[in-house]
Amino acid sequence: MHHELENIVVGLDVGTAKICVVVGKHIFGTVEIIGVGQCLSSGLQKGFVIDIERTASAIRKAVDEAELMSGCAISNSVVGIADRFIHAQNTSGMITLTSHEVLAGDVQRVIESAQSIALHDDRKILHTILQEFIVDTHHRIEHPVGIRGTRLEARVHLITAGTASINNIVKACKKAALEATEIVLQPLASAEAVLMPEEREMGVVMIDIGCGTTDVALFTSGTLRHTAVIPVAGSHLTGDLAVGLHITLSEAERLKCLYGCCQKEIHNETSSVEVFASNGIKSSIITEKSIRMILQARVTELFAIVAKELELSGFKNDLVAGVVITGGSSLLPGIDRLAEQVLDMPVRLGKPLNMEGLAENFCKPQYSTGIGLVLKAATAGVTPVARPTSLFEAAKLQFTRLREYF
Ligand SMILES: Nc1ncnc2c1ncn2[C@@H]1O[C@H](COP(=O)(O)OP(=O)(O)OP(=O)(O)O)[C@@H](O)[C@H]1O
Ligand SMILES: [Mg+2]
CATH class of the missing domain: 3.30.1490.110 (Dna Ligase; domain 1)
Structure with a gap:
């Protein structure tokens, strides 16, 4: 609790899979990450808080962890939001x-x-x-x-x-003794963390595929042109595996993260894995191919929805820098190649860009939003500099x- 408070900025990512608190030290225009705290989230459905009590206790746990790691007392934070009511x-x-x-x-x-x-x-x-x-x-x-x-x-x-979406989040924060000083749309935060200024200038779309929602932010000429929150993401992939393979959701989640893949061509076509059936008694053998087929179908559908969204924006032909995919579900091997095929654009995977002080552990796509929120918190308080977007903001x-x- 010894840091000078005016230099400390905090971001809270209230996600469907995890709640994440990122603490940054803002000095001379740069932000150094000095602490991260996180907790599994179970009070949200597709980005919408359905259980304030549970969400509050997860926020509190994440804040406690972040306080311990950073040595700061956290009383307020910039908070992210993304649900289908955006x-x-x-x-x-x-x-x-x-x-x-x-x-x-x-x-x-x-x-x-x-x-x-x-x-x-x-x-x-x-x-x-x-x-x-x-x-x-x-x-x-x-x-x-x-x-x-x-x-x-x-x-x-x-x-x-x-x-209601805003109120629920603010309420959950309050219950966790945290004041939400500003609410920020999550894809704007993720874009802040993973996009390069040149990409925004050239035209780019950032896609954050999380657990409950897929968040989209499109930029051309350095300016935000289109945003969308699509209520299809990682939890649907897990759900499809559970239904298609007759296994429990937790078993499906495990299989997805261990063997999941959406590459078209794969060497081990016939390799198989043992799974626990949903009745919990029998185990059965399934092929990796069947896991892949199910995931491929849903991910293809997701990118088809994104393609429609891009059509709708009217800026589809201006995306010279193509697509940047981030979020926890971007860890699915081959997702970038599949996106390239469906969207017919160059695709790269994105994770938080060269952040000072950030341990290797947190330089991952599931932390893009949390880190972006800290960056947003840092720019909110200072006099704007040369970049037009920050000026406008x-x-x-x-x-x-x-x-x-x-
Ligand atoms: N190795 C992996 N392969 C495939 N999916 C993965 C992998 N690791 C994590 N995921 C998926 O990523 C999702 C979590 O991502 P993330 O942490 O970005 O979500 P969130 O921010 O909590 O949710 P949201 O933003 O949708 O509210 C889960 O659905 C999880 O299954
Ligand atoms: Mg998220």
């Missing part, structure tokens, strides 16, 4: 410049106008991410204040979440804070 859309707002020049207040007004979509009580705006300002016919303006013109337009990516943050004020 909606995202690109919207724009436009205002007339009465003084024929953009004033500071105009920027706020135009963003507000872009945010004015019909919103029911059961939804809340989670992020308003600026894509560009347009003054008259001039596009891609980053700092509109002071520019002369008659019309200011703001294009934003607006992400909304279910009020900072503007958004200032704006959100202002709104809360009034």
Whole structure:
């Protein structure tokens, strides 16, 4: 408990398979990971908290572990969210410049106008991410204040979440004596951890395949264009194996992680493994081929859904840097090759990029979100630097804070 608190940032990934707390030390623009705590998660269904009590106790365990490892007392954290109640859309707002020049207040007004979509009580705006300002016919303006013109337009990516989803997560944190200072869409965090700035500039889609959901974030020209949360992921693979092979879920999970593979061509076509049948008495012999066939079918289906999502985004042809896959289910051997075939794009596997202080143990795809949340927490508090995305993010943050004020 001896670190200076203002330098310590914390991210909490509330996942369907595991709860993970990452502690970072933020000094001179770099973030050093000084602690990680985790606990198996059982209070969520496809990213949605269905059991606050259980989720709270798992959060507490993970926080305790992270406190022990980092030597910090943790009282608040940036928290991730991703479930099927997330909606995202690109919207724009436009205002007339009465003084024929953009004033500071105009920027706020135009963003507000872009945010004015019909919103029911059961939804809340989670992020308003600026894509560009347009003054008259001039596009891609980053700092509109002071520019002369008659019309200011703001294009934003607006992400909304279910009020219940947010409330449940905040409640679970509170029960675990943790204050959720900011809620961040999980794929934005994962993207922060695994993507290179050049990839975002060239056009890339990040796919985080977890246990309950597959989270998508698409960038072109360095800007976020499309996000989606697909409620199909690792737990479906396990479920399919259990049903298809007549085995228990825990046996299916074990087989998946030990023998799972989605490669088309494989040498050991006939090799077999012994499994425990779901009645718990008899054991039976199944071939590795049957495991592979089942997994391949479901993963192919998943990437077909992703392909549709990319079509829908309208940016499919702009993804020069292709696809980056991360999340625990990206550990399935051959998943990148299968994605390449289905999506017809170059694919690479992603894990947290060269983080300082990060032990080898945590440099794995299942920690992308947790580490990304720490990075988000670090950038939220500081004055923005050169990168346009962080500038926009900072503007958004200032704006959100202002709104809360009034
Ligand atoms: N070696 C492996 N092969 C295949 N799948 C694996 C392997 N290791 C872990 N997984 C799967 O990864 C999933 C967990 O991934 P992750 O930790 O990213 O999920 P999560 O963040 O808790 O869940 P979500 O983000 O969906 O809420 C589980 O479904 C697990 O079965
Ligand atoms: Mg996850």
